Amino acid sequence: MKYYPVYIDIANERCVVVGGGDVAERKVMRLIDSGAHVSVVSRTLTSTLEKMKKEGKIDHIEADYDDDSLNGAFLVIGATDRDDVNAKIFRDGRAKGCLVNIVDDPDNCNVILPSLFRRGDLSIAISTGGKSPALAKKLRQDMEQLFGPEYETLLMIMGKLREKIVMKGRSSDENRQLFESVIHSDILHHIKEKNWKRVKKIIHDITGEEIEVDE
Numbered sequence: 001m002k003y004y005p006v007y008i009d010i011a012n013e014r015c016v017v018v019g020g021g022d023v024a025e026r027k028v029m030r031l032i033d034s035g036a037h038v039s040v041v042s043r044t045l046t047s048t049l050e051k052m053k054k055e056g057k058i059d060h061i062e063a064d065y066d067d068d069s070l071n072g073a074f075l076v077i078g079a080t081d082r083d084d085v086n087a088k089i090f091r092d093g094r095a096k097g098c099l100v101n102i103v104d105d106p107d108n109c110n111v112i113l114p115s116l117f118r119r120g121d122l123s124i125a126i127s128t129g130g131k132s133p134a135l136a137k138k139l140r141q142d143m144e145q146l147f148g149p150e151y152e153t154l155l156m157i158m159g160k161l162r163e164k165i166v167m168k169g170r171s172s173d174e175n176r177q178l179f180e181s182v183i184h185s186d187i188l189h190h191i192k193e194k195n196w197k198r199v200k201k202i203i204h205d206i207t208g209e210e211i212e213v214d215e
Helices: 022-033 047-054 083-095 133-146 150-166 172-183 187-192 196-207
Strands: 014-018 037-041 058-061 075-078 099-102 115-119 122-126
Touching: 014 022, 022 037, 022 047, 022 075, 047 058, 075 083, 083 099, 115 133, 115 150, 122 133, 122 150, 150 172, 150 187, 150 196, 172 196, 187 196
Parallel strands: 014 037, 014 075, 037 058, 075 099
Antiparallel strands: 115 122
16 A cells, blocks of 8 residues: 555544554554644553643553544544454544544554654654565664754744745745755754854855754
């Protein structure tokens, strides 16, 4: 199967996680980080999920799985240890028009969740089409070594620069050339070395703009 890669805004959407163990906990944490309203369906919860429940960060449906718990859900994640329950979650979710992911069971998914690497607003998603989550995890770990915190800083700078340059009313081609000139300069090296004076000079020499950076 060829999956269509896409980033989805799930802020304020109802997302349901069926299962209350360690795997479910990891899925819940990512959903919360993305601003979702999360409901967990399970008789029991990990200590972390129990704490989140008490803090009002998640809703808890303390019951065995029932398809009514999926009503109004945008995304459903099945993280139970029972194949028959997971298969029913997939069937029910599809019938209700939900996006459904069953952990480690790509045949019972209409969406798969990639291994995700983040540096601030920079995110890189890695997928093996469900064939090898272990390889996806290794690639993510490799990227953690390859892309250091300097990339997060560069992205922050480029965001500020974009706001200023776009306001000048130049053509999109002119803007693109300026952005690419900054990116392809040695600015990343100087960010890594925390040579902020040089960073500012590169930006000014290329774009004529002054950008405040953390010193």
